[in-house]
Amino acid sequence: MGEKCKDYMFENLLESLGVDSADVISHDGPVFPEVFPKIDTEIARWIDHQLDWQDAVSFAFLVVDKVEIAIQLSRAIEQHQKNIFHNDGNGIGIVQVIGLSAIKNGVMSWQIRMYQALFMLQQKRMLYQLGFDDEEAEQKFQAGNHIKPGRRLLFRLCQELEMKDQAQVVEYMKTELGSVPPLLMMESLFLHMMKIRNTDHLCGFVLDCLKKMNRADLVNAFTHDKCGKVNCQVHMKQADDDEEFYEQGTGLCIIINQKLFYSDASDPHATRLDDRLGTDRDRDELEVTFTLFGAECLIYNDLTHRELQEKLEKAALQANNPKYFWVAVCVLSHGRRLNGVDEILGVNGIGMDRKKIINMFADASKCPNLQKKPKLFFFQACRGVETTATGTTESISSDSAVHCVAGWPAISDYMVASATIEDFVSFRSTVEGSFFIRHLCKVLQDYGHEKTLADVMIIVNSKVAGHRQDYPSQPEYTSTMSKKFRFRRTRQSTIDGVEKMAKNGLFNLFSINLLLRKLRQEG
Numbered sequence: 001m002g003e004k005c006k007d008y009m010f011e012n013l014l015e016s017l018g019v020d021s022a023d024v025i026s027h028d029g030p031v032f033p034e035v036f037p038k039i040d041t042e043i044a045r046w047i048d049h050q051l052d053w054q055d056a057v058s059f060a061f062l063v064v065d066k067v068e069i070a071i072q073l074s075r076a077i078e079q080h081q082k083n084i085f086h087n088d089g090n091g092i093g094i095v096q097v098i099g100l101s102a103i104k105n106g107v108m109s110w111q112i113r114m115y116q117a118l119f120m121l122q123q124k125r126m127l128y129q130l131g132f133d134d135e136e137a138e139q140k141f142q143a144g145n146h147i148k149p150g151r152r153l154l155f156r157l158c159q160e161l162e163m164k165d166q167a168q169v170v171e172y173m174k175t176e177l178g179s180v181p182p183l184l185m186m187e188s189l190f191l192h193m194m195k196i197r198n199t200d201h202l203c204g205f206v207l208d209c210l211k212k213m214n215r216a217d218l219v220n221a222f223t224h225d226k227c228g229k230v231n232c233q234v235h236m237k238q239a240d241d242d243e244e245f246y247e248q249g250t251g252l253c254i255i256i257n258q259k260l261f262y263s264d265a266s267d268p269h270a271t272r273l274d275d276r277l278g279t280d281r282d283r284d285e286l287e288v289t290f291t292l293f294g295a296e297c298l299i300y301n302d303l304t305h306r307e308l309q310e311k312l313e314k315a316a317l318q319a320n321n322p323k324y325f326w327v328a329v330c331v332l333s334h335g336r337r338l339n340g341v342d343e344i345l346g347v348n349g350i351g352m353d354r355k356k357i358i359n360m361f362a363d364a365s366k367c368p369n370l371q372k373k374p375k376l377f378f379f380q381a382c383r384g385v386e387t388t389a390t391g392t393t394e395s396i397s398s399d400s401a402v403h404c405v406a407g408w409p410a411i412s413d414y415m416v417a418s419a420t421i422e423d424f425v426s427f428r429s430t431v432e433g434s435f436f437i438r439h440l441c442k443v444l445q446d447y448g449h450e451k452t453l454a455d456v457m458i459i460v461n462s463k464v465a466g467h468r469q470d471y472p473s474q475p476e477y478t479s480t481m482s483k484k485f486r487f488r489r490t491r492q493s494t495i496d497g498v499e500k501m502a503k504n505g506l507f508n509l510f511s512i513n514l515l516l517r518k519l520r521q522e523g
Helices: 003-016 041-050 053-063 067-080 094-104 110-120 124-129 134-141 149-160 163-177 186-196 199-212 216-223 233-242 279-292 305-319 354-362 435-447 453-465 491-522
Strands: 251-257 295-301 326-332 335-338 341-345 351-353 375-380 414-418 476-479
Touching: 041 094, 053 067, 053 094, 053 110, 053 149, 053 186, 067 094, 067 186, 094 110, 110 124, 110 134, 124 134, 149 186, 149 199, 149 216, 163 186, 163 199, 186 199, 199 216, 199 233, 251 279, 251 305, 279 295, 279 326, 279 375, 279 435, 279 491, 295 305, 305 326, 305 351, 305 354, 326 354, 341 354, 351 354, 354 375, 354 414, 375 435, 414 453, 435 453, 453 476
Parallel strands: 251 295, 251 326, 326 375, 375 414
Antiparallel strands: 335 341, 341 351, 414 476
């Protein structure tokens, strides 16, 4: 089929929808020199065959700028519930429509918008087949700068809304507009509202809906995102607050769980310590908690002091990646204070200065990606005093100024939370886990996505201090954070966390029953 014939069919197809080809996609600014795999007609057709009709509607919502055109295309897709605009054998899908329009109108940077839309639609396998692995796709398309920020904002909200939430939003729309057309997708409904009402008022409407639904997590995510409108009352007001908060995003959580201890016969200074029964419960609770906040979790069990250093150095290398917005390091072990130095003990009874652990992540000269980002350290370990071992010498250096990296203190923006104050021990149930970690996880799960981390830690301190008068405990935390920090919880991270919670809960219930059975047999 000749090019003129193809153009004629394309124009006829769009005309049947009441759409001009010049309106589908327009110039969007300068073309960036970065080279991306070319999306030709065959690749566009292949992509269309992979997309179901719901993804096609989302694609139109993200990529087609003009509201009237986007809603006409979305309605056509919804009507047939297929990613196709023709049923006579010559039909084309949304990607082909956009691609043909872009070529016809000389739009050069349309392909990166297509890739970014696929990334937002979680089409990772398709992107891989097109030449992008997961890490490369995140680096290139995470920001999504070629898609309008308002569309990105509303699309992310649509992804988070459950069916019952969507029904409530529709009811609020009916109250606001009087009636709404029978559209199937939330993206189409938002397009309809943009068409009927000034888009400047849309953010205020959405915020009111979320508040009436009592969805504090969605209110937090929505107001801390950007809509791109300079006069938006919701996000203009939030701009000042954003300066006070760290940016939210994917985090990395490292959990060190030390349970079975022994004394290293080759080291005369090694300490023989009891096994830390109950610590697996702490490990599982921490994994659940940080999974709820969308973190990738690395878990290491029973490490010697050398293995501890090796694993943490490896984790710090992984943390030095732009995709991580924060890091949490949780250490569950025996601890001691030796010559005024807080040490974390390897399972072989040999200590490691916990400042060394902190600096692996907090020092921007070692981990530059984490500069000006939150670095959180949670230590469940005793801090009781031990005398200096015979023959051991410690070098004590004088205080010196903190050096700078890129005009900012190299060691900054971190918080250290300890299960107990200096010179005292902490307590742990051999079944339920430690007092500190138990309360920390519970408070984070309840309030971590609503309250700032500083407020959370005050609640944790209070709860642990009043937990058992027969085992008095007092946690503490110190901070060099330069902004407020609040965790983000999404629908997917909540699902992942709840699934892990159910799995770990069943396992712990089995462990408790097994322990009780053993105690009865021994009694």
